[in-house]
Every structure is written in C-alpha cells, then in structure tokens.
Amino acid sequence: MPLTIVQLDLIGRYLNIYFGSFMLIAGLLGSCINLWLFTRHRFRKSPCSRFVIASSLFDILHLIVALFLRVLADGFGKDPASSSVIGCRIRYYLITFSAYASLGCRCLASFDRYACTSRSISFREWSSFKIAYNFLIINTFIWICFALPNFLYFNLVPIGPARVICHIAEKAYSNYFAYFVNPVLYFSLPLIIIITLAIKTHKNLRLMNKTKRIKRLERRMASMIILQAITNSISSIPYGIQFFYSVITFTSEKDEYRRAQENLFLQITRLSYYINFISAFYIYYVSSKQIRSTIRRTILRQKKLSTPSTSSSSSSKNQFSDKYASRKSFK
Template structure:
C-alpha cells in the first residue's frame, strides 16, 4: 500500500521533530563533555586534543545554527532565517564556516595520528603542539574567508506554493558552484579520500610498531578514537553522496507531485544523516577508549560520594 502525499509529509515532519530534536540534544551534550574532557590535564598532553577541542566547538556552533533552525522550520514551520536578509546571510555564513572548519579539524586529526605513529623521527615532528596550533589557525582562516561569498549570494527568495520567502542562493552560477563542486568535492569526496588514506596508513604504522613501546598508551587510544571517528564520518557521508548523485542524474527528469513528495522525504532523511558527523564524536571516544570511560566513571563516582557526604553532614547537623 502506497503512502499518500500527506502521509509522506507527516513522516518528514515527525522525523525532524523527534529525531532532529534528539540528535540536537545528544550532539550538544557530547560536545560539551568533550570540552570538559579534553581540557583535563591527562588529555591535554596530546597535540591531537587540540583538534578535538576545536572541532567540538564548531560542532556545537553548527548544530545551533543549522540543525536547530531546521527542526523549527521543517517540524514547526518556524523559519528564523526568513525573518530578515541579515539573519539569512549570517546563518548561512556560519553554517558553511562551522561545517568545514569542524571537518577540517577532523582531517587534521587523522593526519596527526599518522604523523604520531610514523617510524620517521623527522615526520613525527609534525605531531606537535606548535604544528597543531598553526594548522588550526590556518584552517579557521581558510574557511572563514571561503564562506564570505554567502553574504552576497544568499537572500530571501519567494518559493513554493503558496509563495513564501525562503533563505536561498539567488544567483544560479553560485548555486552550481556549491552544488557541483563545493558539496560533492570539498565536503564529500576530498575528506573521504583523506579519511580512508590516512586511516589505512596509520593502521599500517600501528601494525609495524605493534611490539614497540615508543607510542604512549594515551597516544594509542587517541589514535584508535580518531580512526573510528574517521570511519564513522565516511559511512555517514554515504547517504548524502547518494542523494546528491540522484539529484544530479534526475535533474531534468519529469516528476509528478507524488514523486517530488517521495524525494523530499528522502532529502529530509539524508539531511538528518548528515548531522551524524557533528554529534557522534564523544560517543565514539567513550566506546573506544578505556581511559575516557574510566575518567567519566571516576568523576561520576566522586560526585556520588560528595553528595553522600553532604547528605550525611546535613543529617548529623539536624540531630545536633
């Protein structure tokens, strides 16, 4: 039995409200825990922690400027970006800036793990705090400048039936640039190649130095964490790549209203899967690192002991 157009629209709305809200909450919580975790003394010892901290900050920013307004717009028909031209342009500047800066930090983290596990002493020097700070600064500056055209080419455009103002790219050439180069190449293909290449090379380094004690336990765990995150990012990018490929292939095809409704639902699903990259970091680290699990459990246990002592003290005071 085929679903009606109204049912397809309801499913999309429900997914954005329920799943989108859930992803927003766990994503923000995970980023906040990462900020707390990787500013602790033990984890600050690794240069890779700087990439994790920076990506966590921009993950949080991206969720607030991209996912949160999307939940409001697709789930509740409240689109803050359509309220003013300035708001529209600022939002899409921050969306592009935060997404690519966070992604750049993840690519740099994978490279850092490869450098850290290299047998070459000179190449291992690329894994240092000095290099990490330089890479992070360059990464932020590149994407801050790269996103500036959004201020020119995003505007409130009348779209849909009935017509309503939507924040969208108003110049076709810039739309083509984003649709056929920026998104497929810079967001999907290039990071995927970097993740796969340096994950394979790092795994090769780890096998070659399996019996070596040169790499500290913390660095080994950090390496495992980053490799798993790279794999997760690669897999979660596949639906986005499939959706883009389909949209290009079927661009000139004649489509009835029902097919457009089906494609819109598929688009909602792939857009939500896109945010997996920005919400899973902490949970991957927690699963893959014994030290992180121990740190969090120890902190929670300390909190419980503190509360018990405080409660006991209050009882003793009341008895007196």
C-alpha cells in the same frame, strides 16, 4: 498500500521533531563533554586534543545554526532564517564555515595521528603543539574567507504564492556549489584524505605494537580517530547519494507524489549527515577505556561529595532532637 503525500510529509515532519531534537540534545551534550574531557591534564598531553577541542566548538556552532533551525523549519514550520535577508545570509555563512572548519579539524587530527605513529623521527615532529596551533589558525582563516561569498549570493527565494526560502539566488554560484564545493570539497576529497590516513595510521600502529615505541595515550587517540573516520565516512554516504541524485534529476519532470517521496528521502539523509557533528564523544566513549574510567570516577566523586552533606545534615538533626529531648526530661 502506498503512503499518501500527506502521510509522507507527516513522516518527514515527525522525524525532524523527535529524531532531530534527540540528535540536537545528544550532539550538544557530547560536544560539551568533549570540551571538558580534552581540556583536562591527562588528555591535554596529546597535540591531537587541540583538534578535538576546536572540532567540538565548531560542532556546537553547526548544531545550533543548522540542526536547531532545521528542526524549527521542517518540524514546526517556523524558519527564522527566512524572515530577513540578513538572517538568511548570516545563517548560511555560519553553516558553511562551521561545517568545513569542523571537517578540516577532523582531517588535521587524522594527519596528526599518522605523523605521531610514523616510523620516521623527522616526520613525527609534525605532531607537536606548535604545529597544531598553526594548523588550526590556517584552517579557521581559510574557511572564514571561503564562506564570505554567502553574504552576496544567498537570498530569500519565493517557491510559492506565500512562501519563501533562504537559498542561493545566483545560478553560477549555485552550479559552483552543486558541481564542485559539495561533491569535491565536502564529500570526495575529505573522505579520500581521512580514509587514506586512517589506513596508513592503522599500519603504523601494527608496527608500533611490535616495537612498543608509542605512548599508550597516543595509541588510544589514534584508534579513536580511526573509528571516527570510519563512522563519518559511512554517515556521509546517504547524503552524498541524495545530493548527486538531486543534481542529476534537477531538470526532470516530477509530479507531486515523487516530490514528496524525494523530500522524505532528503529529510532522512540530511539527519544522517548530522551524525558527523554529534558522534565524536560517543565514539571516543565506546572505544576508549580511559575515557570511560575518567567519566565514571567523576560521577563517583560527585556522589561522594553529595553524601557527606546529606549525612551531616541528618546528624545535626539528630543532635538537635537529642538536646531537645534532654532539656524536656530535665524539666
């Protein structure tokens, strides 16, 4: 028996409330742990750590302005961005900036790992702290400027007698996003860059393993970036398919039931898209024994620090009771 329109809408709503909330908490927690990990002395030695730190900061911003507000809008029916034009434009400016800046950091991290594992001495010089900082400044500046048109072309668009949404109000800018920005700049080009660099880095690692000319930390960082590239590529496919489908069928006649089906598919693929912004720490944790041991040692250290205070308090209580008992017996 097929699901009704109401049931399809309820599934999408509960997906946003429960799964979306879980992803939000997991993403914020993972990004904060990444910041803590890669600012430590052991992991700061690699230039790639700078891209991971910057990407984690952009991920936190994106999860707040995109996923958190999306859960409020699609899960609880409360969309703060639709209450004012200024809020609408600021939100989508920050969404665009943080998404592309984070993606740029992942591309730069992939390039850094490729350069670091290169057999060419001159090309390995591209993996340095100075170049990493310069790349980060350029990356941030490009996407700050790139997102500026959102302040002009996003507006509150009515979609019913008593409902408005924050959307692109200019058709030319909408076509620019639909046919160039999303398919080329966000999906196709970064995936080609990341996958190509991941394959080349993997080949370099195989050669380096024979000659053992690469530090263990750099090798592990390269392996983590490769695994993250694969995960991001897979998680981007459903949303890319949904996006191309919506563009192709935009002018098609659709009944209410088909719209409800497409909306549910949109909710599912949109949540899969957020995996790009929540998965970094968990990929690093699974693929790196060094990260697991660092976290384990930190937890054990915290337990040891809390244990003496407990034992000292209990010993002081015992001493007090002994003194009290001796005084009582003396009397």
